[in-house]
């Protein structure tokens with residue numbers, strides 16, 4: 678069983694990510710969605726069996742980087758990959774220093790998604 682939490686303030690983007698995960702042949706049994714970092718933290722509390730968390734950067738209430746920092750203060754293990762339009766070395770560095778395991782820039786191809794997430798999920 679593998680369960681993935683997708684945190685993004687765009688509902689359309691959350692669906693695009695799910696569709697691409699399926700198309701890439703990555704095996705996920707259940708997707709959990711959250712619209713911002715704050716909701717993400719709530720979902721984390723409700724789901725103690727997450728295999729992977731995918732997190733946008735720019736969101737209202739609590740940004741992705743704020744989420745990663747807050748999440749990492751209690752969970753050092755569950756992998757977090759940021760999927761964001763924010764590119765560049767500085768951002769990537771900040772994400773890694775805050776505890777993100779990976780970084781993917783939007784828009785992404787199914788292949789790029791497979792390469793970034795293949796370490797954390799089983800592939801068909």
Ligand SMILES: [Mg+2]
Nearest residue numbers: 686733735736
């Ligand atoms: Mg956003």
